[in-house]
């Protein structure tokens with residue numbers, strides 16, 4: 001169905017959602033349909049010639065880094081077409097030939113745009129001009145770059161404290177842009193740098209920082225390829241990290257056992273056909289996972305504690321056969337406290353928390369005890385719970401007991417989301433960077449970085465809500481849709497004097513504005529960057545700490561686009577004038593200068609400019625992986641010792657997880673189908689276990705409103721989203737699933753993970769009521 005109410009010449013008509021159609025749930029991922037879908041999307045968005053040219057450059061040595069996910073390229077042998085269906089979709093979205101021009105904004109008022117879906121907004125194409133929404137105005141109007149910078153500078157100068165500014169970052173920003181951006185915020189005097197990571201892998205960073213002294217994963221692709229046991233928990237790689245499946249397949253061919261732990265039988269985990277291998281296209285596909293443990297939402301900490309207890313029992317029965325005693329003695333702290341917890345464990349808690357049988361848990365414990373090289377992978381199913389930090393700590397404990405860190409083929413693998421989210425953090429995008437970084441930054445640039453911690457995402461929303469933020473600047477992302485508690489977040493943004501978005505494409509955050517608003521259009525990964533008159537290169541860091549170059553090659557959507565680096569540097573000059581210790585103009589015109597300075601501030605980046613130009617880039621140091629050293633407060637790998645926790649389901653209620661369909665990139669919706677889950681035409685669905693549908697007196701196909709329940713400091717709170725269709729789905733009893741961001745209004749701002757402050761997006765207490 002096509003949208004027909006709009007005949008404006010500058011408006012792109014889009015497919016509207018239809019009634020929900022239910023097909024088969026796929027038991028395998030990728031293969032020929034995936035490639036066909038990728039090509040179709042490319043051609044729709046940019047025509048045949050540009051599609052071929054673009055996809056050819058994707059993840060190639062002389063090409064650009066895929067903006068899809070942070071999974072690494074295989075070192076040494078990148079394939080001719082190292083891309084996947086969903087990477088291709090991400091590229092097609094960016095390289096689209098559709099344009100959002102000043103004429104478009106003249107035709108659509110902000111309130112008109114606010115009534116459109118996120119899908120409609122992003123399908124309009126690439127932004128072409130800086131746009132300004134003046135206080136009281138109904139429409140954005142074009143504005144020059146100098147005027148835009150003057151407007152921001154004027155607003156910043158009105159602040160009574162630099163902490164009235166907030167600088168948000170999404171994870172696509174290059175290392176170079178991220179570095180100058182944080183330098184700008186700190187030169188101004190604030191550490192208010194919330195980022196998407198606060199909503200994503202923050203729990204991993206927190207847990208691993210405490211346990212092993214570095215918040216990053218400890219394995220490389222070759223490690224996975226030689227592992228004999230790979231556990232994939234709380235992750236849907238078939239949709240969100242499809243290139244990981246090729247690595248898993250290779251491991252599998254090498255004899256690895258692969259275990260999936262997930263409430264849902266996700267397609268890619270069950271079976272996989274690698275479209276880049278002839279056998280994959282015509283064969284039946286590899287049966288990827290040997291075991292599928294259909295765990296209850298939030299039951300993973302209990303599972304791993306149960307496993308550890310079974311290991312302890314086996315170790316006691318035959319001392320020296322299970323634990324890596326030497327590793328524990330030489331490198332670990334807190335072992336005895338942890339073993340005491342294991343002795344106290346009531347296995348009934350494990351069974352009720354996980355919903356698994358004793359035999360299933362015993363079997364996985366057996367696999368772990370037999371394994372010589374174990375890798376543990378996880379993503380949002382582990383990071384977005386109230387007890388996420390403890391859960392990741394518990395998984396880490398099990399690996400530590402077996403000495404599975406800092407040796408080939410073994411280790412921890414938090415699989416990152418955005419393509420450069422890990423690099424942004426390395427570059428200093430963090431509200432609480434350590435003294436070692438701040439001190440080095442100050443020394444290199446002659447500035448005085450503030451030492452007081454800034455706001456993370458949740459704290460920033462609260463501060464905006466209190467009216468304490470004057471200027472909100474976002475380097476990419478879609479803050480209002482990605483953050484929890486949509487209405488509350490929107491109200492918070494509206495209380496700012498000025499909201500500024502540095503964006504490639506139109507999204508909801510451009511329609512929920514402060515008193516005034518700016519949209520600053522920027523180059524994306526695929527675009528050629530000719531800042532300063534020469535071709536500039538940028539770098540990124542993948543999920544396994546490999547830093548490499550990304551070179552865009554497509555002509556930009558408009559001559560008015562500026563690079564992210566140029567936008568920040570020009571703004572800095574507008575704010576600080578020419579007489580500032582930091583030479584912004586020099587860095588703007590030559591990104592080698594930025595890299596040179598990074599190399600003097602951040603350990604591991606020595607000789608950055610030379611090493612990043614090597615064909616596979618370079619790997620950053622990772623002490624636990626490299627030589628089993630642990631830069632924790634104790635100098636040891638610390639066992640996490642936390643009381644057992646899991647998600648309890650209140651009587652008559654359900655636990656909702658919010659997740660991604662196969663046809664979206666976070667808040668950017670590509671289409672209305674979730675092909676692998678067999679749900680088509682419409683995203684307003686809630687997946688419910690067949691027996692729960694019956695038990696709650698509901699029917700498949702019925703429309704319901706979803707109400708979430710939360711007890712805040714002032715007592716019980718309720719939130720509601722309307723009109724979702726019930727789909728019978730293979731999810732554990734008591735657990736339901738629906739798509740993000742449609743269900744973000746249900747996630748309470750006060751419901752956050754302990755220690756990491758990450759919104760609890762995977763366990764929302766809800767009830768379903770017939771639609772009103």
Ligand SMILES: Nc1nc2c(c(=O)[nH]1)N[C@H]1C(S)=C(S)[C@@H](COP(=O)(O)OP(=O)(O)OC[C@H]3O[C@@H](n4cnc5c(=O)[nH]c(N)nc54)[C@H](O)[C@@H]3O)O[C@H]1N2
Pocket residue numbers: 068069086087200233234235236237239240241261262263264266295296297298299300379380381382385416417418657658659660661662664665666667762
């Ligand atoms: N195509 C595409 N690629 C993407 C993205 C995208 O939106 N589209 N987003 C990118 C980003 S930023 C990120 S962070 C990653 C996200 O990658 P994922 O983490 O795979 O994303 P989600 O869709 O949130 O899926 C969560 C998975 O965890 C499972 N799960 C939920 N709760 C639990 C639990 O308590 N225990 C266990 N064991 N499992 C659980 C869910 O059933 C689901 O399979 O993907 C990145 N790549």
Ligand SMILES: Nc1nc2c(c(=O)[nH]1)N[C@H]1C(S)=C(S)[C@@H](COP(=O)(O)OP(=O)(O)OC[C@H]3O[C@@H](n4cnc5c(=O)[nH]c(N)nc54)[C@H](O)[C@@H]3O)O[C@H]1N2
Pocket residue numbers: 122169170171172173196197199200201380384417418475476477478479481482483484502503504505506507522523524525564658659660665666667668740741743744747761
């Ligand atoms: N309920 C619920 N909420 C969640 C999650 C969940 O699972 N459930 N997941 C969370 C996670 S893991 C994440 S990472 C966040 C994502 O939060 P964000 O990163 O804020 O959201 P995105 O949807 O990835 O941002 C998309 C926008 O980024 C802009 N953009 C794209 N490429 C570029 C670029 O190269 N440069 C610039 N400057 N802009 C660009 C475009 O304008 C696009 O509209 O959402 C979180 N929110």
Ligand SMILES: [Mo]
Pocket residue numbers: 196199200201416417418
């Ligand atoms: Mo993410």
